[in-house]
Amino acid sequence: MKPVNFSFPTQIQFGPGVRARLGDVLKTRGKARPLVLTDQGVAGLPFFKSIVADLDKAGLATLVFSGVVGNPVKSQVTAGVAAFKTHNADSLVVIGGGAALDVGKAVALMAHHPGDLFDYEDDKPDGLPVDREIPFIVAMPTTSGTGSEVGRSAVISDDATHVKKIVFSPRLLAPVVLADPELTLGLPAGMTAATGMDALSHCVEAFLSKGFHPMCDGIALEGVRLVSQSLVACVKEPNDIEARTNMMMASMMGAVAFQKGLGVTHSLAHSLSAVCDLHHGLANAIMLPAAMRFNKSAVADRMARLAATVGAGTTADAFVDWLVALNAEIGTPKTLGAVGVQRGHLKALVDIAVEDVCHGCNEKPVTREDFESLFAEAL
Secondary structure (H helix, E strand, O other): OOOEEEEOOOEEEEOOOHHHHHHHHHHHOOOOOEEEEEEHHHHOOHHHHHHHHHHHHOOOOOEEEEEEOOOOEHHHHHHHHHHHHHOOOOEEEEEEOHHHHHHHHHHHHHOOOOOOHHHHEOOOOOOOOOOOOOOEEEEEEOOOOOOHHHOOEEEEEOOOOOOEEEEEOHHHOOOEEEEOHHHHOOOOHHHHHHHHHHHHHHHHHHHHOOOOOHHHHHHHHHHHHHHHHHHHHHHHOOOOHHHHHHHHHHHHHHHHHOOOOOOHHHHHHHHHHHHHOOOHHHHHHHHHHHHHHHHOOOOHHHHHHHHHHOOOOOOHHHHHHHHHHHHHHHOOOOOOHHHOOOHHHHHHHHHHHHHOOHHHHOOOOOOHHHHHHHHHHHO
């Protein structure tokens, strides 16, 4: 496909090859000293080195910060802010998956704001306002999962407790996104599967979450359809550019749709990442079938629409069966036990899940006993 431009909810330049526009985007905005922020894995890849080399050739004074590894934590943000200030940067280019994108937005926040990062935690009663300069951000995703490139929040964990904190402001939305599906070509099957199921979980939970938002519902349903047509192909044929393109779009659509809300699956997954350091997408993938069985009695009609969207039938049970089959086909472990979660983790898992805000949008209320049952079922 030829690259196309969108303005929803921000300026998105989408399609194979759009990464080549980065230098022009920065120079058009009058930027000369970008900090390029990425994770340790991406920093060593040929495409990343080529992007940095092109910026140098364009006469831009570029500094690379590659201190993001694993689930994003506050210390990574602190180090990124230090690099931004040392370089006297005037802009921020964030290249990577959800972790790098979240750290990048948090760095942009703290570049000119006082206090501690968690002073800006969403809904904190005495939180500080986001009212100072935010550096110009260009976001370039390298996975199709979180959709954080079009998000207005950063999810950052406390280094000591590993509890995830949400920092939110519409001003954190990157003014320009360069969404180039070629950057996901060759992504390993396991990471492709986990990030793809993350995108699917966003679309599914946004569609099922309580509240009235037909625009998000429509976006979520189309995202589910794209995943159903493309994720397996991405896992089995890592260089299928059409499938990769569809998944990158589905990822962004999921992130746009979940401004409506998420649900119990994400509370379960956030807890698993905090207690067991489990990859967020993998945690969502394992927990999604159990969460949907739990939700079935409250949203059977909507789950039936999901089943029809993926071509699996016309009942809620058919949709759950499709999820189980999809996980099996892309190689997702069947149980939490298979990824190292033990019964001894249950209390800590439940403690964090109960406090997580996401299940507040679940159409079916979730009690402590429900969380205990859901984790136990998945073990």
